[in-house]
Amino acid sequence: MTAPRGSTAAAAPHPATCSPPKFGPWPTSPLPSVTFYNQEDTVTNQLRNGVRGLMLDMYDFENDIWLCHSFQGQCYNFTAFEPAINTLKEVEEFLTENPLEIVTIIIEEYVRAPKGLTKLFTDAGLVKFWYPISEIPMNGMDWPSVTDMVAKNHRLLVFTSDASKEANEGIVYQRRYMAENENVSS
Known part of the structure; x- marks a missing residue:
């Protein structure tokens, strides 16, 4: 718990959602489905089972x-x-x-609604856990320890694929602060 958060790695399923699409062939829709769900567990069960990184693809859809x-x-x-x-x-x-837990959300983002993500995270009650962008380590500095993050209740790290959201909504642009490896073999 005293190691800097930035020196840790976490598995992050993509996408982390498990439920079948709302409008697919499950169970009665006549529409064909071109997407498949990748996870058998709900997000809650993934978190209970130790997953601490969630990759979520977010889009504007149905208002x-x-x-x-x-x-x-x-x-x-x-x-x-x-x-x-x-x-x-x-x-x-x-x-x-x-x-005592910390969760990281990595958003592949296609949200164009102004302040849409800010409203979404506020409505979900997650702002109280949000790690503030003003405290993100810069220029190779270490992240705080897990103990420090927990003490400040900064237990939710949110990253986005849209660089403009860093200035517009205070959501960290992922490419500045993390490395991603999609080619892990067993």
Whole structure:
């Protein structure tokens, strides 16, 4: 717990959502599905089982922000999973019930609604856990220890794939602060 957070690695399933798409062939829709769910466990069960990184694909869809696993920056009926707030409320519940845990969310983002993510995370009750962008270590400096993060209740790290959200919404642009390896073999 005293090692800097930046010296740790975490598995992060992509996408972390497990439920079948809302509008797919499950169970009665006549629409074909071009997306598949990758996880057998719910987000809550993934967190209970030790996952601490969640990769979530977020899109504007049906006048809300949805989790989709889609293509070309567009969510479709046949690629939509559920409103993102549902999953974020699971994260909020987990962090509330587990005051020593830290969760990282990495958003592949296609949200264009102004301040859409800010509103989403506020509505989900996650702002109280948010690691502030003003405290992000710069120029190779160490992250605080897990103990320090827990003491300050800065237990939610949120990164986005959209660089503009760093200045506009205070959400950290992932490419500045992390490395990603998608080619892990067993």
